[in-house]
Amino acid sequence: MEPIVHNAATRSSGCRRGGRPTGLRRHAIRRIDTVFGILVCLLMAMTVTLTPFGTAANAASATNGSLTISARGGGDASGGHPLVGDTYAVAYVAGVTLNDDGTGISGFTTRAPFKRFDREWGELTSSQANAAAKEIADYAGKHGRYDYTDRRTGGDGTVTISGLAPGLYLVNRVGVADANRKYRCDPFFVTIPEFDAGASDYQVTAAPKFEELPVPPGPTTTPEPGATPTPTPTAPETPGRSDIAKTGAAIMRYVEAAVILGAIAFAAMFVHTQLRRRD
Structure with missing residues (x-):
């Protein structure tokens, strides 16, 4: 039997007879498999890790706002007496887009339930904002579009709503305690966050402006114009796409x-x- 002799051409090709890989070539393939496996695992791990991190960061920043309604009659927000037992409802009307440096609001995105009332929110005058607030309050009361309802002021005349995304909110006094019937206020808008010298504040306090009127005879609870007398508590709507604005x-x-x-x-x-x- 003739011995198998490998010539220079066969050795240099790294193949045995029949084209099957030699031990050296198999070793090289295993190394390629290992390198690619490690690379793919690293890339997939980074993909899986980055996505939830971004989502968590967005969730934290999207719901870190709060709104405190401070209701006081017979004076300004700090000098009047607290209006206890009044009920407020709040609607999330539009999302906001912040400047790249976070020092101001560059735009608004009206949410789907209020698209019919879409406006250039940042350009409204006081009278235009007042008219828009009344119109939306009437619609929200009739169609159950409030995100937060039955929020009642406590002994200090305040009530706080937490976990709010950045945006434009409508605030409406929908229930009036008997002792507070001579004080009237219109629905109004509040923006979260507010800015002072470029610094943002996500914990916003809003003081309704009250008009003092003669006390008319009537029921102990008087609904404000454009509001339902006894709003039914509803769960907050999930913020829409405008949140990621x-x-x-x-x-x-x-x-x-x-x-x-x-x-x-x-x-x-x-x-x-x-x-x-x-x-």
Whole structure:
């Protein structure tokens, strides 16, 4: 039997008879498999990690606001006496887009339930804002569009609503205690956050402006114009797309990074598959 002799050409090709890979070539393929496996795992881990991180950051920044309604009659917000036992309802009308540096509001996005009332919210005069607030309050009361209802002022004349996303909110006094019937106020808008010298404040306090009127005879609870006398508590609506408007800028960067990493991982797997097929 003649011994098998490997010539220079056979050795240099790294193949045995029949085209099967030698031990050296199999070792090289295993190393390629290992490298690609590690690369794909790293990319997938980064993709999975970045996405929830961005989502959590957005959730935290999107619901960190609060609104305190401070109702006082017979004077200004600090000098009058507290109006105890009045009921307020609040509607989330529009999301806001913050400047890149977070020092102001660059735009508003009216939410779907109030699209018919869409306006250039940042350009309204006081009279225009007052008219729009009354119109939306009437609509919200008739169609159950309040996000927060039956919020009653306590002994200090205040009530606080927490977990609010940045946006434009309508505040309406929908129930009036008997002792407070001579004080009247119109619905009004509040923006979260507020800004002072470029500094943002997500814990906003709003003081309704009251007009003192003669006390008319009537029921002990008087609904304000455009409001339902006894609002039914409803769960807050989930903020729509307008929420990411501003905090959106940050979250979108995380999402884009996750998508890019996922695409790289897919491309790496594809290249690896093609190399394996060639081998």
